[in-house]
Amino acid sequence: MPKDVITPRATDYNQWYLDIVREADLAEPAEVVRGCIVVKATGWGIWEMMQRELDQRIKATGHANVQFPLLIPKSFIMKEAEHVEGFAPEVAEVTRAGGEDLTEPYVIRPTSETIIGHFYSRWIRSYRDLPLLYNQWCNVMRWEKRPRLFLRTSEFLWQEGHTAHATREEAMEETIRMLNVYERIMKDVLALPVVPGEKSEGERFPGADNTFTCEAMMSDKKALQAGTSHFLGQNFAKAFDIKFQDRDGEVRYAWTTSWGVSTRLIGALIMTHSDDDGLILPPKVAPVKLALLPISTDQDLISSTLEPKAEEIKAAIEAVIGRRTVELDTRYHLRPSDRFFHHLQRGVPLRAELGEKELANQTLRLVRRDTGERIDVPMEEAPRRVLEVLEQVQENLYRRALDFRLSNTFEVSSMDEFKEVLDSKGGFISAFFGGTKEDERAIKEATGATVRCFPLEDHSTGTCFYTGRQGCKRAIFAKAY
Amino acid sequence: MPKDVITPRATDYNQWYLDIVREADLAEPAEVVRGCIVVKATGWGIWEMMQRELDQRIKATGHANVQFPLLIPKSFIMKEAEHVEGFAPEVAEVTRAGGEDLTEPYVIRPTSETIIGHFYSRWIRSYRDLPLLYNQWCNVMRWEKRPRLFLRTSEFLWQEGHTAHATREEAMEETIRMLNVYERIMKDVLALPVVPGEKSEGERFPGADNTFTCEAMMSDKKALQAGTSHFLGQNFAKAFDIKFQDRDGEVRYAWTTSWGVSTRLIGALIMTHSDDDGLILPPKVAPVKLALLPISTDQDLISSTLEPKAEEIKAAIEAVIGRRTVELDTRYHLRPSDRFFHHLQRGVPLRAELGEKELANQTLRLVRRDTGERIDVPMEEAPRRVLEVLEQVQENLYRRALDFRLSNTFEVSSMDEFKEVLDSKGGFISAFFGGTKEDERAIKEATGATVRCFPLEDHSTGTCFYTGRQGCKRAIFAKAY
Missing domain, CATH: 3.30.930.10 (Bira Bifunctional Protein; Domain 2)
Incomplete structure (x- = not known):
């Protein structure tokens, strides 16, 4: 490979x-x-x-x-x-x-x-x-x-x-x-x-x-x-x-x-x-939060205008989002798509492109790592908008992961249902449980799933899906790392 | 003990x-x-x-x-x-x-x-x-x-x-x-x-x-x-x-x-x-830079006025010199001298006393760890003055250590002089040296001192005090940890 x-x-x-x-x-x-x-x-x-x-x-x-x-x-x-x-x-x-x-x-x-x-x-x-x-x-x-x-x-x-x-x-x-x-x-x-x-x-x-x-x-x-x-x-x-x-x-x-x-x-x-393109990092733990790419085939334009402008933008953005958080990508010997791909794979939350069109319009093109969305922003507003979009990326990643978990959590009330759901859908199995350590072991042997926890925020009680005992707490089962 | x-x-x-x-x-x-x-x-x-x-x-x-x-x-x-x-x-x-x-x-x-x-x-x-x-x-x-x-x-x-x-x-x-x-x-x-x-x-x-x-x-x-x-x-x-x-x-x-x-x-x-009272820390590496002590025997005054005032001063000073750098000492069951001693021993660079007199005069008494100097400052100027005095402490500690080294560095030009100076005064021995590894070993056996380094900033050359060789670099010898 x-x-x-x-x-x-x-x-x-x-x-x-x-x-x-x-x-x-x-x-x-x-x-x-x-x-x-x-x-x-x-x-x-x-x-x-x-x-x-x-x-x-x-x-x-x-x-x-x-x-x-x-x-x-x-x-x-x-x-x-x-x-x-x-x-x-x-x-x-x-x-x-x-x-x-x-x-x-x-x-x-x-x-x-x-x-x-x-x-x-x-x-x-x-x-x-x-x-x-x-x-x-x-x-x-x-x-x-x-x-x-x-x-x-x-x-x-x-x-x-x-x-x-x-x-x-x-x-x-x-x-x-x-x-x-x-x-x-x-x-x-x-x-x-x-x-x-x-x-x-x-x-x-x-x-x-x-x-x-x-x-x-x-x-x-x-x-x-x-x-x-x-x-x-x-x-x-x-x-x-x-x-x-x-x-x-x-x-x-x-x-x-x-x-x-x-x-x-x-x-x-x-x-x-992360996705099939590579790592995705939430902005708050991303060492590089923004990759800034001057793009042109005109070497003169790059040296005379694009790169100095990019340096200026970098400084302005770093003043708002933090020191050493913007990476200026000057690898002009690579195709733009390869340069994009490099940052995609590394999970950089936001890419900013600065080409001839952007220069003419005095804009900067932002591209979100999480959604691929392109956003053209006026150059003078770049620092504030970058901060704003980074917050949106952070929020979206959380929301997306939460939705994924919620839509992959299933309630069951019997061992047959437990097995059936786990085999067909996977995910978190939510069930009332009051079994012993030995019961836990038997369930693991039969299904590969273990009790992950009794969620603290769930105060409901019910009949244990395994032992039939009454008044048991809700547990989350899953296959685990 | x-x-x-x-x-x-x-x-x-x-x-x-x-x-x-x-x-x-x-x-x-x-x-x-x-x-x-x-x-x-x-x-x-x-x-x-x-x-x-x-x-x-x-x-x-x-x-x-x-x-x-x-x-x-x-x-x-x-x-x-x-x-x-x-x-x-x-x-x-x-x-x-x-x-x-x-x-x-x-x-x-x-x-x-x-x-x-x-x-x-x-x-x-x-x-x-x-x-x-x-x-x-x-x-x-x-x-x-x-x-x-x-x-x-x-x-x-x-x-x-x-x-x-x-x-x-x-x-x-x-x-x-x-x-x-x-x-x-x-x-x-x-x-x-x-x-x-x-x-x-x-x-x-x-x-x-x-x-x-x-x-x-x-x-x-x-x-x-x-x-x-x-x-x-x-x-x-x-x-x-x-x-x-x-x-x-x-x-x-x-x-x-x-x-x-x-x-x-x-x-x-x-x-x-450090000195015989305990640790002395340069402010820039001191986790606690200022110990703030409300002092009174009147418990009511403490609760009603001194401690709230101290909290206020603490916040104002920390806004200038950094979060969690001021320790508010509320150990009223101890004598003031014991409370002072505690911070002295721990090397806190600056102590601030807030007693009835200070309250009446709207001042704060600062006491430097390095010199013992007492400085009464108007309360509203405290943050700025604390910052200033901390800088003076930092500077003084460096200056004092440098003076100590300079006044305990001695030039010698013969082995007899080397021994004599090292025995009577100790410190750094500065001498031209061009000996071998074996010569180093012999000098160490005879005196207990080793070559600490050939100082980079010293470009002078001269006759080796040990071998008599010409054009040798200056070395610093000393007993070492």
């Missing part, structure tokens, strides 16, 4: 995804390091924009950033029973360092509840020391047998928040607060409509009492868990002896939470918004 | 340093992970400010951020002869992962020339692909037998730039360009006066043809290497087969560079500016 061709989604969704990642310069498999990737310039640029937006919100909700060690004594991972079961099989172990065999191996953090629990137990003495509200941006490692760019990689980048509280109520409030922060940023910045909900018993984080999630629907109708927030109860407090003297003089275990989102979100963006 | 007491520098410089780090909440030893640290909230806040400033400059000079894997196949480290000698003894090795012994171990990156070299060799085909100008912000690991908070830790955070060029000249230009970027940011943001210079043969990066450095003087007159930029020649290109077809059709090896600064800079800040 020629390097710059993107396989249509309908032909091979998986290959379409890989083609998008390659052509948009997002990442490539590292190959020499099992399951790891190189995050390339555009991919990292998107991650930086997400980081900036999320970091502000993490700070605005009272958290401070810190940094704990990359390595964790292996014995720490073994201290919380469910945690060891969940993570021990996938850790990478450091057994030699500084030319010597280590007496106790370290693991590269797969997540940091254990080592942070160790320090929290040292830092907390009294209720006055609570709450502790910390976050770290870092890399983690979980050995992947079946890696998939951004979605499942052995090393990935993320933020992990870890908090400790004096009461169950405060810890639960914090868990939900951060779930809400995730939902808002996914909606407002990534244009991802997600379903915030609670995980079933079978899908919880190893060591959590409750896990809350933001579930997104990809364009192949499969679900993707886009971010999670865990109420850890007193499990890690007991395993790591995180105790405090309360107001009444009693010594109590603290209540802890953890919450994280990762570079996996880049995968969610790709599979939500 | 009581927890909040700082040992005077004159008594025990090393203990003073540890006390500062502890009391300012910068970091603590991780203990359970050999040589590693927890970077705490204030420490990480400083690092974030450095990152932001430096990242802008790295991008402004045409580089893009990317991310390469944490792990490197051990065989890669072995490919460049000097590199293996320098780094093999200090790597941490991953020998098990996903529950299995690995056939080839990985090392946790001690630096990334090798793995990046591997990818560059795949990405570069033609001169048109050059230059490659990439940087990454990441953690690295070098097993430390004698760790020291921020200065030498097994894991540390840094940025590492890696570039590949078609010609020697371009690569050398890049090496110097980034050295200059480092010098400027150290001067303008960290208030660190540094000597930019070239390393001697004995002090080069393992695998570099030339290493350039920014050398700073700490307040105990020892030197600290604050950042380095390496001209790698074709060494890594040859080891990793980084070749390109040139304009003339010939296939040539590329020329590469690398450059980095790390969390070690936090150690440099501490040991340059």
Whole structure:
């Protein structure tokens, strides 16, 4: 296959995804390091924009950033029973360092509840020391047998928040607060409509009492868990002896939470918004928001007029939409269509063409990446109009993804219907459910679908489609990444 | 020793340093992970400010951020002869992962020339692909037998730039360009006066043809290497087969560079500016730039007037000097002197007191951390005056450190004089030097001092103080961290 061709989604969704990642310069498999990737310039640029937006919100909700060690004594991972079961099989172990065999191996953090629990137990003495509200941006490692760019990689980048509280109520409030922060940023910045909900018993984080999630629907109708927030109860407090003297003089275990989102979100963006031409990025996370192309075959006109004018327009637009957000494309040796295609594939939200006709009319032609719509705007109004159209693109991408999810969510009330709908239509299956962990497993085996979550905003109850039990909550099932 | 007491520098410089780090909440030893640290909230806040400033400059000079894997196949480290000698003894090795012994171990990156070299060799085909100008912000690991908070830790955070060029000249230009970027940011943001210079043969990066450095003087007159930029020649290109077809059709090896600064800079800040009361931070890297303290014993006055007024002043000042840069101290249960001391120890550049007298006079009392100077300013002028005084603090810290270095730099012209001056005065020894790597070693054994650099701005030549050779360049010698 020629390097710059993107396989249509309908032909091979998986290959379409890989083609998008390659052509948009997002990442490539590292190959020499099992399951790891190189995050390339555009991919990292998107991650930086997400980081900036999320970091502000993490700070605005009272958290401070810190940094704990990359390595964790292996014995720490073994201290919380469910945690060891969940993570021990996938850790990478450091057994030699500084030319010597280590007496106790370290693991590269797969997540940091254990080592942070160790320090929290040292830092907390009294209720006055609570709450502790910390976050770290870092890399983690979980050995992947079946890696998939951004979605499942052995090393990935993320933020992990870890908090400790004096009461169950405060810890639960914090868990939900951060779930809400995730939902808002996914909606407002990534244009991802997600379903915030609670995980079933079978899908919880190893060591959590409750896990809350933001579930997104990809364009192949499969679900993707886009971010999670865990109420850890007193499990890690007991395993790591995180105790405090309360107001009444009693010594109590603290209540802890953890919450994280990762570079996996880049995968969610790709599979939500992109099309057969390539990547589509919501303007708010697009490192390049506008590609500006002077177009002419007259080299003199280009140097004397078009390019100086383009520089001027670039500066004026960047003054409104931000520094280094406009890319001036001066690759005149390529055909205009090839130049267009380059930016299409890279997901640049808006293209601006400046040719002889535009020069004569003192206009600029804007072309939307999401709809292909062409808009001629008076040159002096360009900055304001670009800002306006970018907002429309952002809004449209969200609306489009939401419509797609809503029109691919189906209510069912029996197992037969469940299977029939899932086979014929795919998508999200909405059903009252009150089964056990074992029931979840049986449903997964029969259908390939798992409980994605019990949506928080849905308070209705009804008869479980599987067990027939009464008064059950509504669940969303789907095949998932 | 009581927890909040700082040992005077004159008594025990090393203990003073540890006390500062502890009391300012910068970091603590991780203990359970050999040589590693927890970077705490204030420490990480400083690092974030450095990152932001430096990242802008790295991008402004045409580089893009990317991310390469944490792990490197051990065989890669072995490919460049000097590199293996320098780094093999200090790597941490991953020998098990996903529950299995690995056939080839990985090392946790001690630096990334090798793995990046591997990818560059795949990405570069033609001169048109050059230059490659990439940087990454990441953690690295070098097993430390004698760790020291921020200065030498097994894991540390840094940025590492890696570039590949078609010609020697371009690569050398890049090496110097980034050295200059480092010098400027150290001067303008960290208030660190540094000597930019070239390393001697004995002090080069393992695998570099030339290493350039920014050398700073700490307040105990020892030197600290604050950042380095390496001209790698074709060494890594040859080891990793980084070749390109040139304009003339010939296939040539590329020329590469690398450059980095790390969390070690936090150690440099501490040991340059701080005093026996605690940390002193230059305003441009201080997460909290102003501590604002309403002071009264009258609780009613506090709630009715002082605190609302303080909130108002805080908002007005933050509008001028930046969001979340003013800390409102409402710990009325403490004595004012204890509240002052808290901010002193944490290095907050400016304190503002708002008491009954200030309220009556409609003034605000500013107290500078660097000089202790008290300045009463009219309340409505507070934002502008705070900004002004912060600029003066920044400037003064730089000036003071520069004066200290200049007055502790001594020219010598013989070995006897070298020893005599170093023993009696310490500091930087400036001398013409043209010795070999073996001569460097002998001087180090005799005096404890090493060649810090050949300063780039000094073009004078003279007789080598050690070999008597003519026409030698000036070198700076010092005992170093």
